[in-house]
Amino acid sequence: MSKEFVDVLVIGAGPSGCVSSAYLKNNNINVKVVEKTKFPRLVVGESLIPRVMDHFEEAGLFPALDKMGFEKKLGARFMRGDEVCIFDFSNKFGEGWDWTWQVPRADFDNTLAQEVINKGIDLEFETEVVGIEFNGTDSITTVKNRDGETKEIHAKFVIDSSGYGRVLPRLLDLEKPSKLSPHSAIFSHVDDINREEGVEGTLISFDIIETEVWLWVIPFSNGNTSLGIVGPTEYIESLIENGDATSALRKAISLSDYYVKRFGDVKFLFEPKHLKDYSCSVKSLFGDGFALTGNASEFLDPVFSSGMAFATESGMLAAKLALRQLNGETIDWQKEYSDYILYGVNVFTTYVKEWYTGNLQELFFHQPENPDVKRKICAVLAGYVWNKKNPFVRLHDSAVINLANYIKIEKLEQQ
Numbered sequence: 001m002s003k004e005f006v007d008v009l010v011i012g013a014g015p016s017g018c019v020s021s022a023y024l025k026n027n028n029i030n031v032k033v034v035e036k037t038k039f040p041r042l043v044v045g046e047s048l049i050p051r052v053m054d055h056f057e058e059a060g061l062f063p064a065l066d067k068m069g070f071e072k073k074l075g076a077r078f079m080r081g082d083e084v085c086i087f088d089f090s091n092k093f094g095e096g097w098d099w100t101w102q103v104p105r106a107d108f109d110n111t112l113a114q115e116v117i118n119k120g121i122d123l124e125f126e127t128e129v130v131g132i133e134f135n136g137t138d139s140i141t142t143v144k145n146r147d148g149e150t151k152e153i154h155a156k157f158v159i160d161s162s163g164y165g166r167v168l169p170r171l172l173d174l175e176k177p178s179k180l181s182p183h184s185a186i187f188s189h190v191d192d193i194n195r196e197e198g199v200e201g202t203l204i205s206f207d208i209i210e211t212e213v214w215l216w217v218i219p220f221s222n223g224n225t226s227l228g229i230v231g232p233t234e235y236i237e238s239l240i241e242n243g244d245a246t247s248a249l250r251k252a253i254s255l256s257d258y259y260v261k262r263f264g265d266v267k268f269l270f271e272p273k274h275l276k277d278y279s280c281s282v283k284s285l286f287g288d289g290f291a292l293t294g295n296a297s298e299f300l301d302p303v304f305s306s307g308m309a310f311a312t313e314s315g316m317l318a319a320k321l322a323l324r325q326l327n328g329e330t331i332d333w334q335k336e337y338s339d340y341i342l343y344g345v346n347v348f349t350t351y352v353k354e355w356y357t358g359n360l361q362e363l364f365f366h367q368p369e370n371p372d373v374k375r376k377i378c379a380v381l382a383g384y385v386w387n388k389k390n391p392f393v394r395l396h397d398s399a400v401i402n403l404a405n406y407i408k409i410e411k412l413e414q415q
């Protein structure tokens, strides 16, 4: 079997792996990326949040993305019947980017991967990790290419950015069930022929069908729009008769009074995908000689589009710590990596849980709006979940519930 020797092996060329590998290459590390599929490939996760821009900029990937003309996302609209709540990222608490993009991920990820290649990184497509052995922090990874040929890659550190492939969690028995209740989704893209001109046509929106069931509408600059329905697994399965995800998504669209006219009769560009019980977790985010990033570690829920931001945050941090370790420093991975990443995960976990209890929806749709509360929640939704100056970050587990309870009492008193 042939052998290769690198400093760092990155598994997966999604956004997390691209950010990691670009940062390492910029710092003169011999890094290699192996990617199971051939790009462009379809993947879900099209609504970004501003925090990702910090990482793309720091990794030197921003200019290539900026040239692509992806639809700018300036905020997001949440709707419940006639009630509407619009967040504008330029009106948020604290520092940070006030815009990002909403993107067809096949094109977006392909742009990232090509830029990684342009930087001189050895990115091998159609090459799948099938095994790994560790000896201290050194490892030997076995990969298989599309012709079935295998080879060994010897590395001093491995960053597992394999997303839903969850390579090291599977191989090292690190899988752990998510604490969130099981939810599922069905999604597809449509040719958005009924799209209105102006903001209405391009506004990213989340339409609440029932407290735990919502529809996403993510318009792209190429004229297509992503549509998805999310809900408790049982609910989503009740929409699917005889395995027919196409009829299920049609049914879901018909449940939205606001969007049924625009999307009721448009053609799906591919057979809708059913993503069952998508939340996942791991027993540990790191081990001797490796770190797990992005969806290879923890995935919560699509409702606040936090997936990509965690993917790039963890990809960037893992790369920085790996660099320091390769330069001879002793790294406290528990404190500097796991504790840091899980702080942000915990903040978003609160918001996801309170979304599905309905408490957060009480806050979003309360009238009159409290501009100060809204700015602080907006900063969370922009992904700035490590800014402890924001009480809606620092006190996340009490702030949302207490305020929702206060609103409920106020409503009762008004009756």
Ligand code: FAD
Residues within 6 Å of the ligand: 011, 012, 013, 014, 015, 016, 017, 034, 035, 036, 037, 043, 044, 045, 046, 047, 048, 049, 127, 128, 129, 130, 161, 162, 163, 164, 165, 166, 167, 184, 185, 275, 278, 293, 294, 295, 296, 299, 301, 302, 305, 306, 307, 308, 309, 311
């Ligand atoms: P990925 O983008 O999945 O990339 C991992 C790569 O690793 C893939 O290209 C894969 O082919 C490769 N790979 C897998 N196995 C192997 C192997 N054995 N060897 C080599 N390579 C391998 N996030 C958002 O930010 N916004 C959203 O709107 C959003 N919506 C979502 C909706 C749903 C229903 C779900 C389930 C998730 C959503 N997400 C969203 C989450 C988003 O999809 C992920 O967080 C994001 O793609 C993670 O990026 P990544 O780089 O970690 O992994």
